[in-house]
Amino acid sequence: MKALISVYDKNGLEQLCETLESINCQIYSTGGTLSFIENCGFKVSSIFEITGHEEILDGRVKTLHPNIHAGILADPENPNHLSDIKKLNIDLFDIVVNNLYPFEKVSTSTDSTYSEIIENIDIGGPSMLRAAAKNYKRMIVIYDPKDYHMISAKLKAKSVDLETRKELATKIFKFTSDYDSKIFNFLSKNENKSLSISEKLELSLTKVQDLRYGENPHQKGAVYSNKKNGVANLRLLHGKEMSYLNYLDADAAFYAANSFSKKCVSIVKHTNSCGLSSHINQLD
Known part of the structure; x- marks a missing residue:
């Protein structure tokens, strides 16, 4: 050989x-x-x-x-x-x-x-x-x-x-x-920005981990990331591994909280903010 x-x-x-x-x-x-x-x-x-x-x-x-x-x-x-x-x-x-x-x-x-x-x-x-x-x-x-x-x-x-x-x-x-x-x-x-928008958009993402299940319990799921942005790159501090819906809600909460200039807490259910607080000091 x-x-x-x-x-x-x-x-x-x-x-x-x-x-x-x-x-x-x-x-x-x-x-x-x-x-x-x-x-x-x-x-x-x-x-x-x-x-x-x-x-x-x-x-x-x-x-x-x-x-x-x-x-x-x-x-x-x-x-x-x-x-x-x-x-x-x-x-x-x-x-x-x-x-x-x-x-x-x-x-x-x-x-x-x-x-x-x-x-x-x-x-x-x-x-x-x-x-x-x-x-x-x-x-x-x-x-x-x-x-x-x-x-x-x-x-x-x-x-x-x-x-x-x-x-x-x-x-x-x-x-x-x-x-x-x-x-x-x-x-x-690095090309001239006046060029026309590309006819095809391609994304290259890396699998972070398999999920407990997909959108429904009988479905498989996984989370992918560009290793730069979003909740997929955050560290889980407590609780069981995230599911598809957990990530979906966490993503909604992440973007809701980052829509305010002050410190913000967002509580989400089914991607809707059902509780939100924005203040300079959240302990007040």
């Missing part, structure tokens, strides 16, 4: 490499990831051995090479692919592990320059992830360190089935879609 690893977030990578070494999987890597793996004491090869080229343009071009992407995208059951593989002597990868430059973190930091933000638009990473996800029938593709433990257990047990590969691939397309949306939103904010 051959694995291609190029990650920004190196959490859990040492443990994953232990697994790959234990199953005699050959590891290829790039730049800082290559150094990290070497420093952990694992045998690792540079992708230079496959591409014949060092990374260029200050690291902008590392893995964007036919030998890399052919090794990911090739389908050995396709006669034309098989012919090209043999003719060009291309080695096939079995595993791709990649996570991307932290565009959202950098783009929302007040300390970041515009050039730094643009430089954190990852190109090679999404290309590898999407290529491996497209070829999920043969490839294992991972971006989330939280999946390392699960895939390690399955690799050791030789039980990585098609359903697992498909689930991982599905996560990739959702992840890269969200990543591109964040780039689009950033660039759109």
Whole structure:
């Protein structure tokens, strides 16, 4: 087996490499990831051995090479692919592990320059992830360190089935879609404000938690957030976990209380304020 690893977030990578070494999987890597793996004491090869080229343009071009992407995208059951593989002597990868430059973190930091933000638009990473996800029938593709433990257990047990590969691939397309949306939103904010309103509005929210139930007890529910605003980001001080209707009422109370300049308390039932007090000092 051959694995291609190029990650920004190196959490859990040492443990994953232990697994790959234990199953005699050959590891290829790039730049800082290559150094990290070497420093952990694992045998690792540079992708230079496959591409014949060092990374260029200050690291902008590392893995964007036919030998890399052919090794990911090739389908050995396709006669034309098989012919090209043999003719060009291309080695096939079995595993791709990649996570991307932290565009959202950098783009929302007040300390970041515009050039730094643009430089954190990852190109090679999404290309590898999407290529491996497209070829999920043969490839294992991972971006989330939280999946390392699960895939390690399955690799050791030789039980990585098609359903697992498909689930991982599905996560990739959702992840890269969200990543591109964040780039689009950033660039759109910096466009001329006289441009027409977008024909399509897309929201990217992260699940905070599952709820006790949905709008009705027999329904499932979950709360999602942009991790910035609203009651979903408040801390529960007392009582049982919130339900859908609890959040709905809390949201109504939150906005009612914040509609007044003075300190305000809002008591809500079925999204209607049935008690409200606004005063400089609520203890008076």
